[in-house]
Amino acid sequence: MEYLLDQEVSTRLETFQKLLGRNDLDGALVLQNVGIYYYTGTAQASFLFIPGQGEPMLMVKKSFERARKESPHKNILQVNGKRDMAEMIKDSGLKPDAALGLEMDLVPASMYLWLRETFPGVLWKDISSLLRTQRMIKSAYETDQIRTACQIEHEVFTDLRTFIKEGMIELEVDARLASLARRKGHQGIVRMRGWNQEMTYAHVLSGDNGAVSSYLNSAHGGTGTNPAMPQGAGFRRIGRNEPILVDYSVGINGYIGDQSRAYVIGDLPEKLQKAHDCSRRILDRFSRLAKPGVLCSHLYQIAWETADEEGFSRFFMGHGNGQVGFIGHGIGLEIDELPVITPGFDKPLQEGMVLALEPKFVFPGEGAVGIEDDYVVTETGVERITLTEQDVLRVEE
Amino acid sequence: MEYLLDQEVSTRLETFQKLLGRNDLDGALVLQNVGIYYYTGTAQASFLFIPGQGEPMLMVKKSFERARKESPHKNILQVNGKRDMAEMIKDSGLKPDAALGLEMDLVPASMYLWLRETFPGVLWKDISSLLRTQRMIKSAYETDQIRTACQIEHEVFTDLRTFIKEGMIELEVDARLASLARRKGHQGIVRMRGWNQEMTYAHVLSGDNGAVSSYLNSAHGGTGTNPAMPQGAGFRRIGRNEPILVDYSVGINGYIGDQSRAYVIGDLPEKLQKAHDCSRRILDRFSRLAKPGVLCSHLYQIAWETADEEGFSRFFMGHGNGQVGFIGHGIGLEIDELPVITPGFDKPLQEGMVLALEPKFVFPGEGAVGIEDDYVVTETGVERITLTEQDVLRVEE
Numbered sequence: 144m145e146y147l148l149d150q151e152v153s154t155r156l157e158t159f160q161k162l163l164g165r166n167d168l169d170g171a172l173v174l175q176n177v178g179i180y181y182y183t184g185t186a187q188a189s190f191l192f193i194p195g196q197g198e199p200m201l202m203v204k205k206s207f208e209r210a211r212k213e214s215p216h217k218n219i220l221q222v223n224g225k226r227d228m229a230e231m232i233k234d235s236g237l238k239p240d241a242a243l244g245l246e247m248d249l250v251p252a253s254m255y256l257w258l259r260e261t262f263p264g265v266l267w268k269d270i271s272s273l274l275r276t277q278r279m280i281k282s283a284y285e286t287d288q289i290r291t292a293c294q295i296e297h298e299v300f301t302d303l304r305t306f307i308k309e310g311m312i313e314l315e316v317d318a319r320l321a322s323l324a325r326r327k328g329h330q331g332i333v334r335m336r337g338w339n340q341e342m343t344y345a346h347v348l349s350g351d352n353g354a355v356s357s358y359l360n361s362a363h364g365g366t367g368t369n370p371a372m373p374q375g376a377g378f379r380r381i382g383r384n385e386p387i388l389v390d391y392s393v394g395i396n397g398y399i400g401d402q403s404r405a406y407v408i409g410d411l412p413e414k415l416q417k418a419h420d421c422s423r424r425i426l427d428r429f430s431r432l433a434k435p436g437v438l439c440s441h442l443y444q445i446a447w448e449t450a451d452e453e454g455f456s457r458f459f460m461g462h463g464n465g466q467v468g469f470i471g472h473g474i475g476l477e478i479d480e481l482p483v484i485t486p487g488f489d490k491p492l493q494e495g496m497v498l499a500l501e502p503k504f505v506f507p508g509e510g511a512v513g514i515e516d517d518y519v520v521t522e523t524g525v526e527r528i529t530l531t532e533q534d535v536l537r538v539e540e
Numbered sequence: 541m542e543y544l545l546d547q548e549v550s551t552r553l554e555t556f557q558k559l560l561g562r563n564d565l566d567g568a569l570v571l572q573n574v575g576i577y578y579y580t581g582t583a584q585a586s587f588l589f590i591p592g593q594g595e596p597m598l599m600v601k602k603s604f605e606r607a608r609k610e611s612p613h614k615n616i617l618q619v620n621g622k623r624d625m626a627e628m629i630k631d632s633g634l635k636p637d638a639a640l641g642l643e644m645d646l647v648p649a650s651m652y653l654w655l656r657e658t659f660p661g662v663l664w665k666d667i668s669s670l671l672r673t674q675r676m677i678k679s680a681y682e683t684d685q686i687r688t689a690c691q692i693e694h695e696v697f698t699d700l701r702t703f704i705k706e707g708m709i710e711l712e713v714d715a716r717l718a719s720l721a722r723r724k725g726h727q728g729i730v731r732m733r734g735w736n737q738e739m740t741y742a743h744v745l746s747g748d749n750g751a752v753s754s755y756l757n758s759a760h761g762g763t764g765t766n767p768a769m770p771q772g773a774g775f776r777r778i779g780r781n782e783p784i785l786v787d788y789s790v791g792i793n794g795y796i797g798d799q800s801r802a803y804v805i806g807d808l809p810e811k812l813q814k815a816h817d818c819s820r821r822i823l824d825r826f827s828r829l830a831k832p833g834v835l836c837s838h839l840y841q842i843a844w845e846t847a848d849e850e851g852f853s854r855f856f857m858g859h860g861n862g863q864v865g866f867i868g869h870g871i872g873l874e875i876d877e878l879p880v881i882t883p884g885f886d887k888p889l890q891e892g893m894v895l896a897l898e899p900k901f902v903f904p905g906e907g908a909v910g911i912e913d914d915y916v917v918t919e920t921g922v923e924r925i926t927l928t929e930q931d932v933l934r935v936e937e
Contacts, residue, residue, distance in 0.1 A: 144763060144766065144767065144774075145766060145767075146767055147767065174736070175736060176736050176738070176755070180767070180768050184767060185767055185770075186755060186767060186768055186769070186770055187754070187755045187770065188736065188755040188756075189755075205753060205754070205755060205861060205862060206752075206753035206754060206755070206761070206861055206862055207861045208753075208860075208861065209752070209753065209754070209770065213767045213770075221861070245649070247648060247649040247650040247653070248648055248650050249648055250648065250649045251644060251645055251646055251647065251648065251649065251735055252642070252644040252647045252648065252649050252651070252652035252666075253644040253645050253666060253668075254649070254735070255649035255652065256644070269649075269650060271650075312723075314722055314723055314725065315723055317722055317728070318718070318719040318720070318722035318723045319719065321715070321718040321719055321722055321728075322715040322716065322718055322719035323715070325711055325714055325715035325718055325773075326709075326711055326712055326715045328711065328765050328775070329765070330764065330765045330766055330768070330769035331714070331718075331740040331741075331764075331765070331769065331772060331773075332738055332739075332740055332769055334738075338648055338651070339571070339572060339573050339585065341573070341729055341731075342729075343728040343729055344728075355603075355606070356602060356603035356605075356606065357584070357602070357603060357606070358573070358583060358584045358585040358586075358602060358603070359585075364603070366541060367727065367728075368725050368726070368727045368728070369541065369542060369727055369792070369793040369794060370541060370542075370543055370544065370577070370581060370582055370583060370610045370793075370794075371577045371583055371727070371791075371793055371794025371795075371873065372583070372727035372728065372729055372791065372794060373582075373583055373584065373606065373610075375728060376722075376728075377541075378725070394768075394769065395766070396766040396767075396768055397766060397767075397768025397769060398768075463605075464602060464603055464604045464605065464618070465602060465603055476768065
């Protein structure tokens with residue numbers, strides 16, 4: 144088992160405490176698994192109190208032994224539940240009228256109301272954005288984890304060229320993806336932050352299933368196997384001369400790589416091939432233009448214009464009610480991190496960001512094509528870390 | 541694609557509206573996927589407003605076409621987001637000082653605060669318990685879905701007897717589970733309601749990994765592959781004469797079956813075999829005693845006494861800080877439904893409940909054994925719906 148380096152944890156904490164100070168906060172209560180892991184190196188069931196200055200308190204419900212082994216923090220305490228936690232924070236000398244941060248996009252209303260009642264003088268402020276903004280910039284260690292995930296993805300994407308056969312149901316391909324990456328060490332769960340969003344490890348969408356929109360905030364959805372879990376692969380049989388879009392995520396040491404490729408048995412219809420080539424052209428332009436200082440909204444604009452020039456804007460990133468307004472997103476411990484490459488996101492790229500860029504085209508009744516690749520923002524540009532060739536991948540027959 | 545029957549949806553709605561009336565509520569705003577699916581037959585991205593009387597309003601963000609196809613409701617409207625939703629509810633004639641229900645165990649604090657501001661006179665009440673209590677009693681349709689899941693589980697558990705080999709890493713067995721059930725139609729995600737709880741489809745825990753406790757509210761945890769996702773299978777090689785505990789869930793049409801079995805290559809150490817036999821004895825007693833009217837807390841007591849008589853209470857449902865205080869739980873659209881078979885749950889069994897009962901024993905340094913089976917509560921007793929034999933399953937060599 145590879146533990147998070149002490150240096151990672153202490154650097155993250157130092158940055159966070161500076162951010163607390165700048166935002167007039169006396170501390171923060173971090174309650175969700177991902178946030179706890181990020182600042183401690185353990186994801187055991189805990190409450191994490193980070194004061195504006197000094198040592199954080201990690202109060203662990205289960206497993207205490209494991210949290211002590213995994214985290215370099217010194218101040219690790221055992222608690223039975225939230226009442227213990229509140230007592231400990233009060234005893235630590237918290238001002239009764241302190242201003243404390245909380246991830247209000249995640250913490251349930253009932254927990255929030257309990258905290259308000261238990262700490263009557265405390266002012267609770269939403270720190271979701273502060274915390275996500277810190278996590279937007281990755282360390283070399285973090286980027287390395289995503290590189291490893293991308294390497295595994297490449298192996299699996301390569302394997303599929305010999306595995307897919309005409310007449311197979313989508314679920315068979317999906318099952319293959321599930322099995323291969325898991326054997327190679329995929330953590331089994333892909334975390335997504337957005338409320339009510341859920342992530343399978345893959346979408347395998349053949350022909351018109353690629354154009355079935357869903358509840359997900361993504362260009363494609365797919366039927367899934369049933370209306371209660373309406374996303375991803377279903378029972379559709381894969382045919383000849385139609386696109387098979389595979390969107391696939393792998394998690395290594397918490398960190399997620401996210402890649403898509405289009406396959407075909409035979410040849411794609413000309414329009415779909417043209418659209419796929421347009422996706423490739425968008426990524427080429429992105430690779431040339433993107434560097435620290437360039438606005439995310441500008442990068443979206445360039446992509447949209449490229450699609451529009453070729454007459455594909457109606458099918459860009461979905462169609463009709465299913466169209467989404469972004470072409471890329473940060474990846475890290477969650478698959479929907481910052482930044483977002485979208486018109487409303489007017490912040491510049493910064494060195495250390497890791498992005499998944501996914502210009503895709505969705506044609507009603509015909510299917511989805513396009514590429515999703517992951518990039519690290521370097522000092523002078525971007526480096527592509529996904530390894531698979533960008534053409535439509537022809538299945539070996 | 542199999543859609544939810546009109547009759548299911550209308551019966552559920554009728555029951556829910558009666559419950560609203562009895563709890564002095566003028567309506568409820570259902571925001572989470574599972575609740576929306578339960579009352580409408582669609583899980584598309586939506587807001588569901590159910591008034592105390594009359595037609596519910598299903599306000600759909602994405603996909604509108606799909607929601608209309610999947611749900612039998614008449615009043616399905618397209619919205620851009622929550623602002624539209626609030627306007628529509630106000631326009632529907634809501635009293636400004638209405639009392640409305642909300643699932644406060646799930647809805648994020650930020651959404652709750654936004655609702656309070658947007659509906660200034662409305663009193664929001666937590667209906668988590670009301671809604672979970674309704675869902676505790678399953679219809680014949682719901683039970684049938686879980687039966688189908690149990691059938692698939694049985695096939696996969698049977699397959700494992702010929703697949704497991706000495707020296708395999710746990711992840712290989714896990715990958716096999718992932719692949720087999722997915723091909724047979726498993727929906728790919730197992731939903732768990734508890735905040736900060738996450739579910740892989742399986743735990744494959746060999747030898748001492750069966751005794752590694754985790755952040756999960758379960759008797760066993762496992763190392764997982766990394767400290768950021770610390771549950772389930774890891775890189776441990778499976779050995780001879782040690783327990784291999786497999787806990788495995790499959791979702792069909794939203795409904796989850798949940799089964800565990802212990803395997804062995806060779807023979808189990810005597811103490812572990814004895815503990816496994818004790819698990820079987822607990823299930824036998826449960827089968828004879830359980831029927832409508834018997835208190836859940838009483839069933840826990842009987843199980844605990846059986847474990848204690850044989851000297852195993854210290855290892856019952858975990859050990860040390862990792863011990864959990866329940867031996868069973870409802871299953872349905874979520875894997876942690878009501879009732880809970882625990883000392884604090886003093887309610888009686890009722891016809892139509894579906895339970896997973898999982899008396900397990902965890903020995904530090906040695907591993908976990910035990911059985912998890914699913915039962916339907918009938919008019920006069922319980923019916924076991926998991927199909928696999930209850931002995932320790934000997935791997936074929």
